[in-house]
Structure formats: C-alpha cells, structure tokens
Amino acid sequence: MAELNSKIPKGLLPQKWTDYKNHINLVNPPNKRKLEIIVVGTGLAGASAAASLAEMGFKVKNYCYQDSPRRAHSIAAQGGINAAKNYQNDGDSVYRLFYDTIKGGDYRAREANVYRLAEVSNSIIDQCVAQGVPFAREYGGLLDNRSFGGAQVSRTFYARGQTGQQLLIGAYSALSRQIKKGNVEMFTRHEMLDVVLVEGKARGIIVRNLVTGAIERHAAHAVVLATGGYGNVFFLSTNAMGSNATAIWKAHKRGAFFGNPCFTQIHPTCIPVHGDFQSKLTLMSESLRNDGRIWVPKKKEDAEKIRHGKLLPTAIAEEDRDYYLERRYPAFGNLVPRDVASRAAKERCDAGFGVGETGLAVYLDFSDSINRLGKSTIEARYGNLFQMYEKIVDENPYKTPMMIYPAVHYTMGGLWVDYELMTTVPGLFAIGEANFSDHGANRLGASALMQGLADGYFVLPYTIQNYLADQIRVPKFSTDLPEFKQTEKEATDRLQRLMNVKGNQTVDSFHRRLGLIMWDNVGMGRNEAGLKNAIVEIAKLREEFWKDVKISGEPNEINPELEKAGRVADFLELGELMARDALNRNESCGGHFREEYQTPEGEAMRNDEDFKYAAAWEYTGESAEPKLNKEILDYEFIEVKQRNYK
Amino acid sequence: MALAGLFLISFLVVHLSINLLLLFDDSRELFNIAAHFMGTNPVIQVFQIVLFGGIILHILLGIILQIQNWLARPTRYKVEGYSHTSFFSKFMIHTGAVILAFLVIHLFNFFFKAKFGELETVMIGNDSYEDMGILVIEKFKEFPYVIMYVVWLLFLGFHLDHAFHSALQSLGLNHSKYTPVAFGISRALAILIAGGFILIPVVIYITQ
Amino acid sequence: MNLTLKIWRQKNATSKGRFVTYKVNDISTSSSFLEMMDVLNESLVMKGEDPVAFDHDCREGICGACSMYINGHPHGPDKAVTTCQLHMRKFSDGETIVIEPWRARPFPVLKDLIVDRSAFDKIIQAGGYISVNTGGIPDANAIPIPKVKADLSMDAAACIGCGACVAACKNASAMLFVSAKVSQFALLPQGRIEAAERVQAMVAEMDKQGFGNCTNTGACEAECPKEISISNIARMNREFLSAKVCAPKVKEMNEGGG
Structure with missing residues (x-):
C-alpha cells in the first residue's frame, strides 16, 4: 500500500515554496494542449483551478451537481478572506498569518503548507481585485479590512456579508471565459460516483447525468477533487442541501487515505434550531462578533423565565448579564477562535443558563455598539445579516439581542494530501475543503476562502505539472478500457441495489437519525463511551438503511431521492470513520474536544507527546477495520505551545 | 422606440398649445392663423412627413417588440403577475392600439379635411384664411363625438403615463437625483396633455 | 396550519x-x-x-x-x-x-418546478468577466476606487442569478440580470477597459437566447430577492448606446480578445 510521504521541500521555511517552484518539472505549451485534467466541483477551489489550468493551456473538464457552476456552496461564505497585506499598518506579516493559522489549528497542521498558504494569500487579493471583485473600500479608495476570531490584527478583506459569493463569482467569471474559449468543457447537473484507476493511477471518473440519469465515463490524465467538506454527515449543518462526501469517500475506498476525519468545526454563531422539520442551519457571520457581545443571564432563574417567555432579554440589568467570553478570555474576548467560542456556549447552556425556547441559545447583543457607533454604522456593516436574521426568526436584532447557537460548519479533515496536494493515489489531487491540509484541528475565520483560492489559483496549477510532466507521452485514454467498464458497472449496480430495497423509510429519515447519533456522540463534546456507542449505532443504522430505505421514481430521470440516497449511504460509512478517528485521538485539540482530556477550568488539553500527528486512515475493505497511518508533524520553525487566548 | 416616442410627445405639446388657442380666442383668429401656418410653412411640411414616419416607426417597433415579448413566454402563468409595478406600463400595447384606432378617425375628421377638403374661408386683416376653427367647433357640438374624444384622450393619458421617464430609462438616462423628477414630469405630461385636449371638446360642447 | x-x-x-x-x-x-x-x-x-x-x-x-x-x-x-x-x-x-x-x-x-437556466451561463460566457489570467497582477491597492463607485458596483454584483427577474417580467426579459453584471464591471476602472466589447457581446447573447425586451415596467426590481435596481438597466442602455455609436469598428472578437 501507499507510503506516507508528505514531500515537504528541504530548506528554510520562507524559501521552501520558492525553491520548490524553481525546481519542479514543467510542461511546455504544446504538450499542455495534449493533457486533459478532470476537475470535480466548481467552488472556490474547483472553479479557480479549472480556470487557471485552462488559461495555462491544459484541456479541462469541469463537473458540478448544481445547475450552474456559480451555485457551489462557497457562495454562502459571508465574512471575508484573510491576507497578510498589512494594509492597516498593524504589524501583520506572512509570518504572523502563518503563526496564527498554525496556532488557531492547535498545532495539528503541516508547517510548510500553512506557510505557503500565508505566502500566496496576498496574491489572491490582487487577483480578485483585478477580476472586479467589489471588496469594501475606505473613502480614500483603498481596501478596507475587518478583524476576525483568533487574530490580533485586521487582515480580513470583505464584500459586505457576501464575500464568498463575490469571490466565487470572480472565479466563475474566469471559468466562464475559459468555457467560451473552449478550454474548459463544463458538465453541470453531473454528480461524480466513482474514480477510475488504471494501473494504479487516477485516470477518470464515473458520473451520473442528473437530468437523464445516464451513467457516463470520463477520462483524463489527472483527476482533481474539489468537492468540499462532509459536514452534512450531521444532517443539520450550514452546508448546502446537496453538499456531500461521495467523491472523496469513493476516492478513499479506491486507496486515498482520509486525513483527520474527526476534525469538525462547530461554528459558534448560527441561528438556533427551531423544530423537527428543520432542514438546515443558517450561519450568521463570525464578523458579527466584532461588534456584538455574547452573554447569558447570570442567574439561572432569569434564564428559566426567558425560556418560558416570561422575561425579555432587554429587561435584564447589566450586572445580571454574564459576558462569559469576556470574563474567561479577557485578551481576545468575543473574538476567541471558533472552537473555543462554541464550547463556551455549550458549557453555559448545559449548565442551565441557555435562552430561547429550547434553552440551546445564547445572546449576541449589539446594543452597546449601536449606542457607541450609531444604528447606521451597524446597518452598513451587518445590514444584510440582520435582515436575514429577521426573515428567519421574525425578531428585530436592532432592538432585541440575536440568539445564536453553535452548528456544524466546516470539516478540517478530508483526503490526506502531500505538499503537492496529491492524495495517496497517484494522479488524484484534492484541493480546498476536500483535503485535510492547512487548518489542523480548527480553522480560523476567513481562512477557508483563502485556502480554497490559494489551492486553486496558485498552488495546484504548479504542483500538478510536476506530476504531469512525465505523463506527456501517455496518449488520451479510451473510456472503453476494462477498468472504466468495471467501475461503471459497480456504480450502476449500487444504484440498482438502492432502488431495489423498496423499504418503508425515507432517505431523509435515515439521514436525520444519523445526524442525531453524530451530534450527540461525535459533536462538540466527545467521550470514549459515546464514541464506541456511535460506532455500533451507525453500523446498525447502515444495515437498516440497506434493508429498509424507500426510494420512489426511476433511476433514468431526475430523481432527487436517489441522489440523496447515494449520498446518505456514503455518510453512513464516513460517520463511522469519524467516530473511530475521534476515539483514537486521546486528547483534546481544536474542534476535537474529548471530555476526558480537559483542564480543571474546562480548557482543551492537548497531548503532543502521543498525538502530534495527522491521522491518515486507510480503507481495507467492506467489513475490515480501517488502518491508521501517522504523519508525524515536525515543527521545525515554531515553538509548539499550549493555546492560550486569555 | 424611445426617440420616436419623445418626438411624438413634443408634437403633442405643440398640437395642444395651438388647439388651446381656440378656447382663449372666441374670434378663432389666432387658431386659424396658427393652423394656416402649420398647413403651409415648408419647414412644418417637412416635419409633417417626419411626424408620420415617427408614428409609423413607433407603431411598428411597438408591434415587433410585443411579438418578441409574447414569444419569450410561450406558456403563460396560471396566476398572472401581482408584482408591484406601475399599472399602465403593462398595457402599452393595448392603450397604443386604442389610440391608433381613434387616430384614424381623427385624421379623417380633421387632418384630411383640412388638407384635401374644401373649408370655409374667413378674412383676418386683409388676408383670407381657411376657417379650421369652425370645423372643430361644429364637430364638438355633437355629443357622441365629445364622448368619443374624451375616451380616446383618456387612453392617450394612460399611454403617456409610462412614456417620458420610460423613454429616458431606455436611453440610459437614469440618475438617483433626477429620475424621480422624470417620473413627476411623466405623470404631469400625461395629465396636462390628456387634460388639456379633453378640455377643448368639453368646453366647446358646454359653451356652444 | x-x-x-x-x-x-x-x-x-x-x-x-x-x-x-x-x-x-x-x-x-x-x-x-x-x-x-x-x-x-x-x-x-x-x-x-x-x-x-x-x-x-x-x-x-x-x-x-x-x-x-x-x-x-x-x-x-x-x-x-x-x-x-x-x-x-x-x-x-x-x-x-x-x-x-x-x-x-x-x-x-x-x-416539475425545475427549469434549465443555462441561458444565464451562456450570457456570462459571452463577456461577463474581466479578461485577466491568474498571476502577474499589480498590488490590489494600486488602483484606488471611489467608495461610492465600489459600493454601487457591489449593489449590482449582489445578483444571485436566480432568474426571478425573468420570471416576473411580463416580457420574460433578462435585462436586470445582464445589466447587473454589465454595471458591476462598468463601474470599476478594471472593468472599463473592455466595457464596450462586453456590453455588446452580452446583449447580443441575451437576444440570441430568446429573452423578451425591457419595457421599463419594473416588475423585475420589485421581485428581485437582492433588490437590484433598474438603474442598472439604464446604465447598460447607456453603455450599449455609447458602445454602438462611439466604439471603433473592430473585427469579430478573436481568441485573444475574449
């Protein structure tokens, strides 16, 4: 089986990427035209990679399950994108961004990758401005910044509350330009079902045309997965309804190791759950924590009264409010990293101080900021977020504090990749949220957009050439190869199996049950007993699913139930791996909080002695237990410390 | 479309101001002089052709656009749009068709008679003028004509309500400061032009 | 209920x-x-x-x-x-x-309720971009942009491409969608460079796709979930007219131009 070689270049940290670029093999222009690359996904990473590769001259095929590449879920990111521009003259630098990201990730990310990320961050902003992304500006005409959790500088660029949308539309424009030129062939409403390996190398994919239901084979010299994260394993998350893990899970089953599957980010500022029929959770941008203060009542009886609607939050006197983040973390206050903020909210709610009908909510209060800055300033900064909140909750956040609660938002884990972003399957690359690389055990706010675009615009277009350079003599592949036929057959059989179950329970009902198991046991607080329980429960549920799922319609037409069923079937396998990984990791770090490992004050207790590694899980077969491989993380250049935001 | 429309609005303003002379001058002299000027001045004669061209262009473009628009939605909604829009803007082709139908009658009643028919003459000073004024006054002594004209002119008003500002918008002239003014002008033109024209038959009918 | x-x-x-x-x-x-x-x-x-x-x-x-x-x-x-x-x-x-x-x-x-909106993608492909490749870009702050313009550009860029404007319009016109993209770029110095080509190419594609004409009814603006203003349509008309009248005659946009 594949060896774990992270291929980190030698040399000093700031020189690694430059040296690497200086020495890799490149593909010359005429040869580029002969090489085909499949890119699955059209989010920030996928669209930017497809566009950049096509600009360079490669022939690109790009796929998305949505009706247009512009709808990928990167579009929903609100707050902003980090870069080490130091435009605010507050002492920011590439090193600081690198350091903050490593520290924010609780020392579980690869040093060299993160440094490279910080290095290219500035180019991303330049690129986006040139594409016409309307970032917020100061009156002097220069770019504005805001601050985000886990940093003491203002380095976040933003476009109102729609930064992800604007960046994605920028990448989509670049992609559209290449589609027009014929360098990218675009396949919308196509979902990847499997990856095809020929002689051990990734050479194509099997997709389902979601309109006709036809199963198609597509070949290329390399395959890039940019299919996002797997937060939907929890059913309720801030992911899009269609976000799924099928592509990376199938790649995993074909030999790609899965890195740190248990590292899940629970975002602290989401709109609380309101009922059983709820289909998804809505995020309120973390940027709100810049001007909002988080609190719960100091007295339990006040919280009780609020829950029963007998007391209004505005009626609680200042001295009876517990601004618990400011109290516990005076240095960072409301701007502590996401994992810390989420856990603190859970801690207060579990202790009985939660508000809202369910008691699972805390307040995010803007009254101080409105008094200090005026309503119009707050409106200019967060108007559209406030509007969205009001539409959903039917309360005016200018008058009464918002209610928020943590929700699953992002998965730091993903396919294990080396410095070149290649998985353990040669020729199979993973970029953006789909890989495990840069965020360690916790991602800082405004870093996902940065990573997606860094991978797509500035990293993969170089690193993939180092692989393709020795592929130039390989002619185009025929999709009639037995490997393609075989993989297609497996995909078709699986869909048929799903259709043939003809059971009595809907796909969603299984998904909801899986979500509950995950949230209760593999969520914000995890412990050995719960995780062991989850592994058993998920296996049981999976068995029940294959015996009793009910899918209506036909496989050869638009069939959303069948699409969902395929995705849930994969979540039912991935969920178990997440629990196993969480069980293996006997420490608390970042988003992974094991209740057994905490300080008396309730802070996470890392164990660098035994767990300073990235877990890379290897698939060993349907009924066999996965095998753990370890990539030991060497911190050559920074000192590993206990994270402290006090 | 927009340019032709704006041109037609300017014509209507001239037409109305001449017609109003009938109300302010019982001797009809001013009106007859103006009508004579309009009927004989060579520049105006050239503009008459331009005007007819403008009308035909406006009508043709209107019909072509409308056909394209209908083709763009082959299947109609069960529940047609309740969107908040200016009411008359949705019926430009309909109000336009009504206006066109009456226009033909109107041309027969006045324009062709003046141009090709025999009119009585009157002496103003030492010159002899055709008495266009009496033709108008005689016509508007008949009640059905008055009603017909009032109805017609109401439709003209509806049409004009979505005219001036819409033409500016089509020509790309939109400004956060001035567009609200353009809306006001549009409404004012609709009321003044339609109202002014309506005044003529009504006043003539009542006073004669 | x-x-x-x-x-x-x-x-x-x-x-x-x-x-x-x-x-x-x-x-x-x-x-x-x-x-x-x-x-x-x-x-x-x-x-x-x-x-x-x-x-x-x-x-x-x-x-x-x-x-x-x-x-x-x-x-x-x-x-x-x-x-x-x-x-x-x-x-x-x-x-x-x-x-x-x-x-x-x-x-x-x-x-059922699913429609094919790829016509919108085609319109963007016709010119809804600034023709820059990845890399080799000057510093983001090299060109200051007046805040008012950047904000107006952002107002237009807020379009989510859902097609509600077409659905609402009695003429099934796509002018609001197209004008939002044209405006976003027309308002920025980066976008001015190929503004004349862009507006002509996008309008031509819009017509080719078979959308209806704008009669300034304003239903699109009233129904737009992102409240995109029809002042963008006027801006596009302005851009289009001036491009048609003033832009020099050029050969078909070639490979390098797009």
Missing part, C-alpha cells in the same frame, strides 16, 4: 404538464417554504408517489438555485427573499397556494 397546494407537475422536458392539488397539514409557521415542501415530499414518498422536484441548495438565500413562482410572485409574496428564505408565517391557515415553475422560452422546464 393547513394548506392546499396547486403544483405544476411535469414528468420531463418533453411531456405535457398539469396542475395537481395536494393538502398539507400541521405546518409550523416558523418553517420555511421549502421545509413545507419537504413535508409534502416525505408524504408523497411514503405513498409511493413521485415527489415534487424543485431546485434548491444552500437554503440561505444566496446560491440562487431555488425558483418557485408562488401565487403570482417569483419567490412568493414576501419582499427581498428567495423561496428558501420565505417563511410560512407569510401565509394564512387554509390558504390555497399555486406553485409554478419559472416561465420563459429560454428557461425550459426539465421536471
């Missing part, structure tokens, strides 16, 4: 569709419109019937996938929301709700 739904059902692009009436009961007023549809679909699946197919994805009002024409309004009766952000509290108990797909020749129905 209990509701009666009249929904357009159509098996596929070639078959004839019809309205089918359904009843849904015990819907919470705090659930979203699509969650109400989920409840209906769950019950249809349990009965072994084909659930109602509709486009949806982010359910946060930003991806632009959802597209239902509800009681005569694209995205329903509430202002400035997409269907997914429409909540049931906007309806009353016992109400009958008519749900139709977007109707326009360039948006053919694929199934």
Whole structure:
C-alpha cells in the first residue's frame, strides 16, 4: 500500500515554496494542449483551478451537481478572506498569518503548507481585485479590512456579508471565459460516483447525468477533487442541501487515505434550531462578533423565565448579564477562535443558563455598539445579516439581542494530501475543503476562502505539472478500457441495489437519525463511551438503511431521492470513520474536544507527546477495520505551545 | 422606440398649445392663423412627413417588440403577475392600439379635411384664411363625438403615463437625483396633455 | 396550519404538464417554504408517489438555485427573499397556494418546478468577466476606487442569478440580470477597459437566447430577492448606446480578445 510521504521541500521555511517552484518539472505549451485534467466541483477551489489550468493551456473538464457552476456552496461564505497585506499598518506579516493559522489549528497542521498558504494569500487579493471583485473600500479608495476570531490584527478583506459569493463569482467569471474559449468543457447537473484507476493511477471518473440519469465515463490524465467538506454527515449543518462526501469517500475506498476525519468545526454563531422539520442551519457571520457581545443571564432563574417567555432579554440589568467570553478570555474576548467560542456556549447552556425556547441559545447583543457607533454604522456593516436574521426568526436584532447557537460548519479533515496536494493515489489531487491540509484541528475565520483560492489559483496549477510532466507521452485514454467498464458497472449496480430495497423509510429519515447519533456522540463534546456507542449505532443504522430505505421514481430521470440516497449511504460509512478517528485521538485539540482530556477550568488539553500527528486512515475493505497511518508533524520553525487566548 | 416616442410627445405639446388657442380666442383668429401656418410653412411640411414616419416607426417597433415579448413566454402563468409595478406600463400595447384606432378617425375628421377638403374661408386683416376653427367647433357640438374624444384622450393619458421617464430609462438616462423628477414630469405630461385636449371638446360642447 | 397546494407537475422536458392539488397539514409557521415542501415530499414518498422536484441548495438565500413562482410572485409574496428564505408565517391557515415553475422560452422546464437556466451561463460566457489570467497582477491597492463607485458596483454584483427577474417580467426579459453584471464591471476602472466589447457581446447573447425586451415596467426590481435596481438597466442602455455609436469598428472578437 501507499507510503506516507508528505514531500515537504528541504530548506528554510520562507524559501521552501520558492525553491520548490524553481525546481519542479514543467510542461511546455504544446504538450499542455495534449493533457486533459478532470476537475470535480466548481467552488472556490474547483472553479479557480479549472480556470487557471485552462488559461495555462491544459484541456479541462469541469463537473458540478448544481445547475450552474456559480451555485457551489462557497457562495454562502459571508465574512471575508484573510491576507497578510498589512494594509492597516498593524504589524501583520506572512509570518504572523502563518503563526496564527498554525496556532488557531492547535498545532495539528503541516508547517510548510500553512506557510505557503500565508505566502500566496496576498496574491489572491490582487487577483480578485483585478477580476472586479467589489471588496469594501475606505473613502480614500483603498481596501478596507475587518478583524476576525483568533487574530490580533485586521487582515480580513470583505464584500459586505457576501464575500464568498463575490469571490466565487470572480472565479466563475474566469471559468466562464475559459468555457467560451473552449478550454474548459463544463458538465453541470453531473454528480461524480466513482474514480477510475488504471494501473494504479487516477485516470477518470464515473458520473451520473442528473437530468437523464445516464451513467457516463470520463477520462483524463489527472483527476482533481474539489468537492468540499462532509459536514452534512450531521444532517443539520450550514452546508448546502446537496453538499456531500461521495467523491472523496469513493476516492478513499479506491486507496486515498482520509486525513483527520474527526476534525469538525462547530461554528459558534448560527441561528438556533427551531423544530423537527428543520432542514438546515443558517450561519450568521463570525464578523458579527466584532461588534456584538455574547452573554447569558447570570442567574439561572432569569434564564428559566426567558425560556418560558416570561422575561425579555432587554429587561435584564447589566450586572445580571454574564459576558462569559469576556470574563474567561479577557485578551481576545468575543473574538476567541471558533472552537473555543462554541464550547463556551455549550458549557453555559448545559449548565442551565441557555435562552430561547429550547434553552440551546445564547445572546449576541449589539446594543452597546449601536449606542457607541450609531444604528447606521451597524446597518452598513451587518445590514444584510440582520435582515436575514429577521426573515428567519421574525425578531428585530436592532432592538432585541440575536440568539445564536453553535452548528456544524466546516470539516478540517478530508483526503490526506502531500505538499503537492496529491492524495495517496497517484494522479488524484484534492484541493480546498476536500483535503485535510492547512487548518489542523480548527480553522480560523476567513481562512477557508483563502485556502480554497490559494489551492486553486496558485498552488495546484504548479504542483500538478510536476506530476504531469512525465505523463506527456501517455496518449488520451479510451473510456472503453476494462477498468472504466468495471467501475461503471459497480456504480450502476449500487444504484440498482438502492432502488431495489423498496423499504418503508425515507432517505431523509435515515439521514436525520444519523445526524442525531453524530451530534450527540461525535459533536462538540466527545467521550470514549459515546464514541464506541456511535460506532455500533451507525453500523446498525447502515444495515437498516440497506434493508429498509424507500426510494420512489426511476433511476433514468431526475430523481432527487436517489441522489440523496447515494449520498446518505456514503455518510453512513464516513460517520463511522469519524467516530473511530475521534476515539483514537486521546486528547483534546481544536474542534476535537474529548471530555476526558480537559483542564480543571474546562480548557482543551492537548497531548503532543502521543498525538502530534495527522491521522491518515486507510480503507481495507467492506467489513475490515480501517488502518491508521501517522504523519508525524515536525515543527521545525515554531515553538509548539499550549493555546492560550486569555 | 424611445426617440420616436419623445418626438411624438413634443408634437403633442405643440398640437395642444395651438388647439388651446381656440378656447382663449372666441374670434378663432389666432387658431386659424396658427393652423394656416402649420398647413403651409415648408419647414412644418417637412416635419409633417417626419411626424408620420415617427408614428409609423413607433407603431411598428411597438408591434415587433410585443411579438418578441409574447414569444419569450410561450406558456403563460396560471396566476398572472401581482408584482408591484406601475399599472399602465403593462398595457402599452393595448392603450397604443386604442389610440391608433381613434387616430384614424381623427385624421379623417380633421387632418384630411383640412388638407384635401374644401373649408370655409374667413378674412383676418386683409388676408383670407381657411376657417379650421369652425370645423372643430361644429364637430364638438355633437355629443357622441365629445364622448368619443374624451375616451380616446383618456387612453392617450394612460399611454403617456409610462412614456417620458420610460423613454429616458431606455436611453440610459437614469440618475438617483433626477429620475424621480422624470417620473413627476411623466405623470404631469400625461395629465396636462390628456387634460388639456379633453378640455377643448368639453368646453366647446358646454359653451356652444 | 393547513394548506392546499396547486403544483405544476411535469414528468420531463418533453411531456405535457398539469396542475395537481395536494393538502398539507400541521405546518409550523416558523418553517420555511421549502421545509413545507419537504413535508409534502416525505408524504408523497411514503405513498409511493413521485415527489415534487424543485431546485434548491444552500437554503440561505444566496446560491440562487431555488425558483418557485408562488401565487403570482417569483419567490412568493414576501419582499427581498428567495423561496428558501420565505417563511410560512407569510401565509394564512387554509390558504390555497399555486406553485409554478419559472416561465420563459429560454428557461425550459426539465421536471416539475425545475427549469434549465443555462441561458444565464451562456450570457456570462459571452463577456461577463474581466479578461485577466491568474498571476502577474499589480498590488490590489494600486488602483484606488471611489467608495461610492465600489459600493454601487457591489449593489449590482449582489445578483444571485436566480432568474426571478425573468420570471416576473411580463416580457420574460433578462435585462436586470445582464445589466447587473454589465454595471458591476462598468463601474470599476478594471472593468472599463473592455466595457464596450462586453456590453455588446452580452446583449447580443441575451437576444440570441430568446429573452423578451425591457419595457421599463419594473416588475423585475420589485421581485428581485437582492433588490437590484433598474438603474442598472439604464446604465447598460447607456453603455450599449455609447458602445454602438462611439466604439471603433473592430473585427469579430478573436481568441485573444475574449
């Protein structure tokens, strides 16, 4: 089986990427035209990679399950994108961004990758401005910044509350330009079902045309997965309804190791759950924590009264409010990293101080900021977020504090990749949220957009050439190869199996049950007993699913139930791996909080002695237990410390 | 479309101001002089052709656009749009068709008679003028004509309500400061032009 | 609350569709419109019937996938929301709700409430971009942009490409969508460079796709979930006229120009 070689270049940290670029093999222009690359996904990473590769001259095929590449879920990111521009003259630098990201990730990310990320961050902003992304500006005409959790500088660029949308539309424009030129062939409403390996190398994919239901084979010299994260394993998350893990899970089953599957980010500022029929959770941008203060009542009886609607939050006197983040973390206050903020909210709610009908909510209060800055300033900064909140909750956040609660938002884990972003399957690359690389055990706010675009615009277009350079003599592949036929057959059989179950329970009902198991046991607080329980429960549920799922319609037409069923079937396998990984990791770090490992004050207790590694899980077969491989993380250049935001 | 429309609005303003002379001058002299000027001045004669061209262009473009628009939605909604829009803007082709139908009658009643028919003459000073004024006054002594004209002119008003500002918008002239003014002008033109024209038959009918 | 739904059902692009009436009961007023549809679909699946197919994805009002024409309004009766952000509290108990797909020749129905909006992608491909490649870009602060202009550009860029403007327009015109993209770039110095080519190419593609004409009715603006202003349409008209009148005659946009 594949060896774990992270291929980190030698040399000093700031020189690694430059040296690497200086020495890799490149593909010359005429040869580029002969090489085909499949890119699955059209989010920030996928669209930017497809566009950049096509600009360079490669022939690109790009796929998305949505009706247009512009709808990928990167579009929903609100707050902003980090870069080490130091435009605010507050002492920011590439090193600081690198350091903050490593520290924010609780020392579980690869040093060299993160440094490279910080290095290219500035180019991303330049690129986006040139594409016409309307970032917020100061009156002097220069770019504005805001601050985000886990940093003491203002380095976040933003476009109102729609930064992800604007960046994605920028990448989509670049992609559209290449589609027009014929360098990218675009396949919308196509979902990847499997990856095809020929002689051990990734050479194509099997997709389902979601309109006709036809199963198609597509070949290329390399395959890039940019299919996002797997937060939907929890059913309720801030992911899009269609976000799924099928592509990376199938790649995993074909030999790609899965890195740190248990590292899940629970975002602290989401709109609380309101009922059983709820289909998804809505995020309120973390940027709100810049001007909002988080609190719960100091007295339990006040919280009780609020829950029963007998007391209004505005009626609680200042001295009876517990601004618990400011109290516990005076240095960072409301701007502590996401994992810390989420856990603190859970801690207060579990202790009985939660508000809202369910008691699972805390307040995010803007009254101080409105008094200090005026309503119009707050409106200019967060108007559209406030509007969205009001539409959903039917309360005016200018008058009464918002209610928020943590929700699953992002998965730091993903396919294990080396410095070149290649998985353990040669020729199979993973970029953006789909890989495990840069965020360690916790991602800082405004870093996902940065990573997606860094991978797509500035990293993969170089690193993939180092692989393709020795592929130039390989002619185009025929999709009639037995490997393609075989993989297609497996995909078709699986869909048929799903259709043939003809059971009595809907796909969603299984998904909801899986979500509950995950949230209760593999969520914000995890412990050995719960995780062991989850592994058993998920296996049981999976068995029940294959015996009793009910899918209506036909496989050869638009069939959303069948699409969902395929995705849930994969979540039912991935969920178990997440629990196993969480069980293996006997420490608390970042988003992974094991209740057994905490300080008396309730802070996470890392164990660098035994767990300073990235877990890379290897698939060993349907009924066999996965095998753990370890990539030991060497911190050559920074000192590993206990994270402290006090 | 927009340019032709704006041109037609300017014509209507001239037409109305001449017609109003009938109300302010019982001797009809001013009106007859103006009508004579309009009927004989060579520049105006050239503009008459331009005007007819403008009308035909406006009508043709209107019909072509409308056909394209209908083709763009082959299947109609069960529940047609309740969107908040200016009411008359949705019926430009309909109000336009009504206006066109009456226009033909109107041309027969006045324009062709003046141009090709025999009119009585009157002496103003030492010159002899055709008495266009009496033709108008005689016509508007008949009640059905008055009603017909009032109805017609109401439709003209509806049409004009979505005219001036819409033409500016089509020509790309939109400004956060001035567009609200353009809306006001549009409404004012609709009321003044339609109202002014309506005044003529009504006043003539009542006073004669 | 209990509701009666009249929904357009159509098996596929070639078959004839019809309205089918359904009843849904015990819907919470705090659930979203699509969650109400989920409840209906769950019950249809349990009965072994084909659930109602509709486009949806982010359910946060930003991806632009959802597209239902509800009681005569694209995205329903509430202002400035997409269907997914429409909540049931906007309806009353016992109400009958008519749900139709977007109707326009360039948006053919694929199934039930799903339409094909790739015409929008084609329009963007015709010129909805600034022709820069990745890399080799000057510093982001090299060109200061007046805040007012950047803000106006952002107003236009907020478009989510859902197609509600086309659905609302009595002429099925795509002018609001196209003008939003033209305006976003026309307002920025980076975008001015190829502004004349862009507006002509995008308008030509829009006409080719078979959208209707703008008659300045304003329904698009009234129904746009992102409240894009029709002042963008005027800006596009301005750009288009000046490009047609003033731009020098050039050969067809060649490979390098696009």
